[in-house]
Amino acid sequence: MNFFDHQDKARRQSRWIIWCFIAVALVIVLAVDFVVVALAATQLPNEMMMYGGLLTSSFWQHNSGLLIGSSLATSSVIGIASLGKIASLRGGGGKVARDMGGAIVTPDTRDPLRRRLYNVVEEIAIASGTPVPEIYVLENEPGINAFAAGYTAADAAVAVTQGTLEKLDRAELQGVIAHEFSHIFNGDMRINIRMMGVIFGILVIAIVGRKFLQSSRYRVSSSRDKNGGAIIAIGIALMLIGYIGLFFARWMKSALSRQREYLADASAVQFTRDPDGIAGALKKIAAYNHSSYLREDSEEVSHMLFSSGYKSLMFATHPPLEDRIERLEKGFQVGDIKDLAAKLKAEERREHLQAQKAEIEEAKKKEAKSSGGFFNPESLIENIGNPDFERILAAGILTSEIPDGLNAAAHSLEWVPEVLFFCLLSQEAELNHRQQLIINERMGDISAKKLNHLVSSNTPIKEEQRLPLVEICFPTLKRRPLEDIHKVMKTLELLVAIDNKVDSFEYCLSRLVRQYLSEATSPSTKQMHGKRKLADCINEVSMVVSIVASNGQTEAGAQGIQNAQKAYRAGMAVLDVNHTNLSFADDWQPRLDAALRVLDKLNPQDKYLVVKAISSAVLQDGEVITAEHELVRVICALIHVPFPMIRTASLKKK
Numbered sequence: 062m063n064f065f066d067h068q069d070k071a072r073r074q075s076r077w078i079i080w081c082f083i084a085v086a087l088v089i090v091l092a093v094d095f096v097v098v099a100l101a102a103t104q105l106p107n108e109m110m111m112y113g114g115l116l117t118s119s120f121w122q123h124n125s126g127l128l129i130g131s132s133l134a135t136s137s138v139i140g141i142a143s144l145g146k147i148a149s150l151r152g153g154g155g156k157v158a159r160d161m162g163g164a165i166v167t168p169d170t171r172d173p174l175r176r177r178l179y180n181v182v183e184e185i186a187i188a189s190g191t192p193v194p195e196i197y198v199l200e201n202e203p204g205i206n207a208f209a210a211g212y213t214a215a216d217a218a219v220a221v222t223q224g225t226l227e228k229l230d231r232a233e234l235q236g237v238i239a240h241e242f243s244h245i246f247n248g249d250m251r252i253n254i255r256m257m258g259v260i261f262g263i264l265v266i267a268i269v270g271r272k273f274l275q276s277s278r279y280r281v282s283s284s285r286d287k288n289g290g291a292i293i294a295i296g297i298a299l300m301l302i303g304y305i306g307l308f309f310a311r312w313m314k315s316a317l318s319r320q321r322e323y324l325a326d327a328s329a330v331q332f333t334r335d336p337d338g339i340a341g342a343l344k345k346i347a348a349y350n351h352s353s354y355l356r357e358d359s360e361e362v363s364h365m366l367f368s369s370g371y372k373s374l375m376f377a378t379h380p381p382l383e384d385r386i387e388r389l390e391k392g393f394q395v396g397d398i399k400d401l402a403a404k405l406k407a408e409e410r411r412e413h414l415q416a417q418k419a420e421i422e423e424a425k426k427k428e429a430k431s432s433g434g435f436f437n438p439e440s441l442i443e444n445i446g447n448p449d450f451e452r453i454l455a456a457g458i459l460t461s462e463i464p465d466g467l468n469a470a471a472h473s474l475e476w477v478p479e480v481l482f483f484c485l486l487s488q489e490a491e492l493n494h495r496q497q498l499i500i501n502e503r504m505g506d507i508s509a510k511k512l513n514h515l516v517s518s519n520t521p522i523k524e525e526q527r528l529p530l531v532e533i534c535f536p537t538l539k540r541r542p543l544e545d546i547h548k549v550m551k552t553l554e555l556l557v558a559i560d561n562k563v564d565s566f567e568y569c570l571s572r573l574v575r576q577y578l579s580e581a582t583s584p585s586t587k588q589m590h591g592k593r594k595l596a597d598c599i600n601e602v603s604m605v606v607s608i609v610a611s612n613g614q615t616e617a618g619a620q621g622i623q624n625a626q627k628a629y630r631a632g633m634a635v636l637d638v639n640h641t642n643l644s645f646a647d648d649w650q651p652r653l654d655a656a657l658r659v660l661d662k663l664n665p666q667d668k669y670l671v672v673k674a675i676s677s678a679v680l681q682d683g684e685v686i687t688a689e690h691e692l693v694r695v696i697c698a699l700i701h702v703p704f705p706m707i708r709t710a711s712l713k714k715k
Contacts (some may be wrong), residue, residue, distance in 0.1 A: 093266075138265055153581065162199055166179055181231070185456075190703040192581075229342055242332065267307060444705040474537055477537045485567065539578060613685075
């Protein structure tokens with residue numbers, strides 16, 4: 062099952078949750094109506110009960126308004142509570158992490174464990190073509206656990222416990238983070254947030270019942286209220302109905318969560334190509350006597366966690382640890398846990414910097430070798446939402462080769478705007494001077510001096526490093542005040558438009574930053590996928606493939622046109638449609654924007670075909686230039702598909 066299958070399944074499961082919620086809510090409404098009818102019947106005179114009581118039409122006519130009011134009130138309480146809970150989480154994954162007591166990990170952290178965590182998250186994000194999420198540490202949690210939360214990849218947050226940092230080595234940490242990224246790729250986060258809203262809406266009925274009971278105690282103790290007994294009955298009934306509904310809601314949550322956990326474990330192995338990493342993390346949880354349990358109340362987020370956060374067998378959101386380990390490691394014996402527990406007691410936490418260096422050196426050796434898979438559309442498709450280990454290591458190498466000054470500035474809250482400006486500076490003296498004047502005018506003298514410092518102390522970066530550097534800037538940039546973000550975005554637009562033309566990289570930078578920041582500031586308004594069919598969007602697909610084919614040529618003149626035509630036909634052949642002539646356009650940027658707005662509304666399976674068509678066009682000539690790679694990654698980001706990176710060694714300069 063590939064990325065698009067997972068996305069489609071997640072969308073169906075999301076609908077299933079909604080319908081199950083509606084069914085449970087309907088049962089609750091009917092149950093409350095039953096209680097109301099029963100209480101109304103107790104007020105009937107004895108002589109009326111002798112003549113049919115509840116079966117008489119007059120009874121139902123007399124109480125029809127009461128029943129309608131009861132149904133509307135119950136439905137409103139559940140619906141408003143659920144929507145209110147979901148609305149309270151519009152702050153994105155970061156809000157969930159902060160509510161759990163998480164402390165943000167900034168890029169400039171000097172703590173070696175947090176630095177390792179940030180590097181692992183950043184490498185997997187860049188390798189998979191998804192925004193670097195916010196990173197949090199639950200400082201007061203000694204157990205081994207983690208979770209990912211958010212509406213979209215742009216507003217996602219990954220949180221780990223302090224115990225995860227201290228007790229896991231780098232390979233095990235990488236397995237846990239890859240597991241959480243699987244939840245991001247497969248659409249689990251939005252499902253999780255909706256489940257939180259659903260369960261809270263049902264719980265409110267029980268809370269209302271509890272308030273009725275509290276009210277009845279006061280009234281009965283302070284007066285001889287004749288309605289005290291009825292209020293007590295209503296309170297008890299509402300509590301029973303609410304908790305029974307909550308029982309079934311938690312059961313649904315647990316059943317769905319367990320299946321998603323198996324999938325995430327398998328995806329983590331595919332990410333890292335190392336089953337021992339995630340299996341080792343699970344073993345340590347078992348060896349430390351199920352140390353995944355959290356001190357804070359974790360029931361609300363239990364379905365999001367890497368492992369069980371609280372002791373509950375009936376509503377277990379995760380499969381048994383032993384079952385998860387057995388699926389990852391053939392020949393696993395329960396006795397292995399005891400041996401590991403004894404070993405862990407005798408050894409201290411070790412640093413793994415040398416191991417990391419060894420991995421990078423090994424990856425560098427592999428870079429020299431050709432790999433046909435990188436020039437295979439099917440291989441790229443399979444790596445969407447599931448980057449292989451070589452890509453993750455390649456991302457680590459690529460970021461490590463960025464000049465230290467620029468890398469540090471990209472992680473600095475004070476310097477990050479200037480890094481983006483640095484990426485857009487023209488090599489032409491006259492244009493460069495005009496750009497400097499714009500920065501001085503828009504951002505002030507201090508910003509201009511910072512930029513000059515970056516220019517004077519750093520050599521120009523390689524083409525293939527530009528987009529990763531922009532992606533590194535994103536999590537830091539979105540931490541700045543909203544007013545500053547708007548000012549930076551406006552300055553970027555002016556820098557791009559200064560020569561009255563927009564090249565491929567300028568387009569990629571401005572659109573990528575705008576997209577990520579837009580989704581980060583208002584995540585709940587963004588939809589990952591729609592319901593449109595490919596057959597209705599062929600012209601838009603043709604436009605996108607044409608633009609990709611035209612911008613990926615190193616040859617000029619007639620030869621370039623011929624090569625672009627070949628690339629276009631290779632891409633459109635995937636769709637089996639009668640489009641044979643590509644469209645050249647100087648104003649391709651607004652045309653591309655318009656086409657992508659339409660394609661973003663496609664269903665996941667049709668997006669799969671679009672991405673395959675684009676990949677086939679790019680890979681038709683057996684090589685990928687940097688401009689192609691940048692453009693395709695940004696195109697895919699704009700339709701919410703995380704396109705995997707292509708190794709630096711496979712890229713050609715234009």
